[in-house]
Amino acid sequence: MPKEKIALKKHSVRANLQVVELTRAGSSLDLEIYADNEKIGTMIIGRGSLVWFGGKRQLRKRIPWSRFAEMMDELAYG
Numbered sequence: 001m002p003k004e005k006i007a008l009k010k011h012s013v014r015a016n017l018q019v020v021e022l023t024r025a026g027s028s029l030d031l032e033i034y035a036d037n038e039k040i041g042t043m044i045i046g047r048g049s050l051v052w053f054g055g056k057r058q059l060r061k062r063i064p065w066s067r068f069a070e071m072m073d074e075l076a077y078g
Contacts, residue, residue, distance in 0.1 A: 011035050 019027035044051040
């Protein structure tokens, strides 16, 4: 009987909730994303948009929710 492969965890996410109520301005959910224990980026999810900081970069990219929806539709459905 063949041995089962053990799935190694490649990605992990650490979350930090700034304010319990996301409907308030200034509230956000910060997600730090790691691959093989190396930080590949930070995503800050807020009321009006999300913000992406890649890896060790200092500059951020703000993406409004409507643009994010377009990007995901294009990625998922071509």
